[in-house]
Amino acid sequence: MIFKIARKEFLEMLRDGRFRYAAAIVFVLLAVALLIGVSHYRQATEQRRTAQTFDQQQWLQQGERNPHSAAHFGKYAFKPASTISFLDRGVNSYLGIAVWLEAHYQNPFRYRPAEDATPLHRFGELTVAVVLQLLLPLLIILLTFAAFAGEREQGTLRQLLSIGVKKNDLAAGKALGVSGALLLLLIPATLLGLLALSFAAADADGASGVGASGGRFTLMTLSYLLYFGAFVALALAVSASVKTARMALIVLLAFWIINGLVLPRAAADFAQTVYVTPSYSQFWDNVNRDMKEGIDGHDPQNQRTEEAKKMLLAQYNVSKVEDLPINFAGWSLQQGEEYGNQVFDKRYNELWERFAAQNRLQETSAALSPLLAVRSLSMSFAGTDFHHHRHFANDAETYRRMLNKIMNEDLMLNAGNANRSYTANETLWSRVPDFQYQLPDAAWALRTQLVSVMILLLWFIGTTLFSLFALRRMRVE
């Protein structure tokens, strides 16, 4: 029975001009977004590879130089994009694309793409994610708003129920029919997406090939399916509860507008009210003060240096710095570096934890808007959210510290007393390996998204229960 109903609904939708047009438009938009997304991704990857190679070359060919000067020249780390990021650009345009790994400073990332863009950019980029998050639910609403209310107005609902069709069967049939119509659109789109993914992965480095992205792609697909499922259930529920089809459409549209346009902004505002973003001048003031005055206000710089010097002299059992078997400047630079690292760890963690708290609050607001949940999941699986950025920033910072340590240790062990004239050459530079970054796997991403997963599941289950409940109370005429 259910399949009979599903088939009837499916055929009816296919023959409906509105569905055909709407689905065609959505498909075209998806295809365009995929095409341009992949081409943009490949271009960006190529540019990044060139820049990284050139940077490594510059590092190795900087000639003879004092190691600490080389540490000040430093290296650049360029943020990679995961292969699957062409589906969802996430927050990447609002994050810097490159970070300067120099001595003494954990620099912020620079050159946010949004700053180079026009205000048009703030309206969003048409990615596959945007089409799936905003436009597809609209299509679902269009297909199902009249599911029960329309039948009731036409009088066919009474007839159906009078010939013994069970309400639940009818609902299941309609849900299946709608899903079938959607899959007719989604399956080719997914195949196209996989094709695009293989294109994108074609010239990616081995680690981010199709295989590695397969898990992320699957999880992303599942998230969207849950999201669509929740919308289908919700639309059916509203259609069953409300008197006229017109009312159902208005209610569903209002929900869509609040869900997709109003709540994301309201949630962001709310998060920023509860957890105020510290200003960047405040951040750097704190850092500078910590550096000068010691992390807790005890132990200012001079005192630190003095104590460290005394300890070192005692350790080597000498009375003068010149008698040390190691170069004092190298040693004290490394000490300064390690102290600075502590300061940066503390302050950056403070800042990023504040961002994380804001983001968690926004994720929790998904209880009011399923879009927030699926957006968070989509960005995470595409590797374009703040968690992934932080992961990269931490890796880059670890690399920076290693680079500085190698430079300072060379100075410390090999410079002797020849501070001014000691230079190193490519032998030392090549001891610093090229920065290799490994994108975390899908399981890692999933672990950061447990709240959103739960909320999305709750939405799916909740809307299904709501539709069952609405069915039971449904008025037949």
Place this chain on the structure above:
Amino acid sequence: MNTRIMKLDLRLWRADRTLWVIVMLFVLLFGYGVFNGARWTQTRARQVADLQQRADETLAKSRAELAELENSAKPLPTPAPAAALPTGKNYQAVLPPATLSALAIGQSDLYPYTATIDIYAAKHALFNFYEQDNPLNLLAGRFDLAFVLIFLFPLLIIALTYNLLSAEREGGTLQLTLAQPVTLRAFVFSKVTMRLLVVLALAVGVSLLGILLSRTSLTGNGTLARLLLFVVAVTAYALFWFALAILVNAFGKSSIVNAVALVALWLLLVVVAPSLLNLFANAMHPVPSRLEYVSKIREADNYTRSYGQKLLAEFYGDHPELTPEGKLDLNDFTVRFYTVRQENQRRVLPAAEQFDEQLGKQQRLINAYRYLSPAVVMQDTLNDIAGTSRARQQHFVSQLHTFVDRWQEHFVPLVFRKTQLRASDYDAMPRFQFQEEATATIARRVTFGLLGLLAPTPFIGLLAFMKLRRYPVVG
């Protein structure tokens, strides 16, 4: 225009409960938008005032210290105190929020608003430490008045006009009304005017009230002119949507079809078109690559580092504090360090300027696409009026560049000559004060936007009025 029709329509309106709900909802939305905008402006103003105060206080403190030493008639201690040295001086230049930035937060949450200017300030890298904020908040955007006006205000208009004619026709009253000496066009015109007035009173009224309540000073230079431009912009935007609504009504379909059609148009123009345009415009006119830019900057840095090595001849170039005492004169080091930095700037600035030029060109091309969506034009216009546009940021940056020159002109000779400062020298030190763009310049830019908003309206209106001639008055 028939005032009687308007009055009767208003009476019908007042009796309709749902319309009241919608109107109340929008009053809340507009109010919240202005409130949010005002709060943002106040926070920014406070941050800016704090920074400005500290900049001035630091200089004042040094001045006071020197004045005290001078007054005490004792000789200055050696080494001279920091206050007497021309080295180590800097100024925190700030960009205060524009008076009416409560209207549209625009791009002001994205761009840096302060820079530390000292003699080493690199014109291409003034904001290097200031590019951090929670990206998710930037992605979501802010719930300000501009958002309510651009995205939700058309929905209000649609809600009030989707059944302008169709309700009357479906109710059967249209035939009766038109049996009287009034043409369909005059009838439509009167109803539209009434709704237009109500909607504008709502939008403009609540916005202005919000501005007044946030204790914004209206006497400032150009503020009233900007408010006038704001009213014109809101009217232009409203007229566009009204014209669209009349056109859809003129096709003579049922109320629900009208509603769906108008919402579809809203979706297309406000939600889909901007992001689609963004995609196309960027594909057609890609902005120059920052990665290449970074590589160029690094080359210059690489070269001057070697050059600097020769010039400075010791790695203490980066760490004067590691120098054994008495060996290196700090002033001397500063001279040489400054020279190296200038050489670096000489090499980097052409590349930076070329990049900015290319970027500007591509942006202008991309910006041209905005006329294809009234939402984008409206956002641009509101940004200009509110003073939160990219143009104002660039104006700030160019003033910063001038200030860097002034600061260097003032301090570099003092440093090179190893002059010791006196308290009175502090009064001559340059201070940064942001100068707003001339209101005429803003007005000119905004006018282009307004023309862009108003351009399609007459055509749509004309088409609508032509269609009304064949309107099926009965069934």
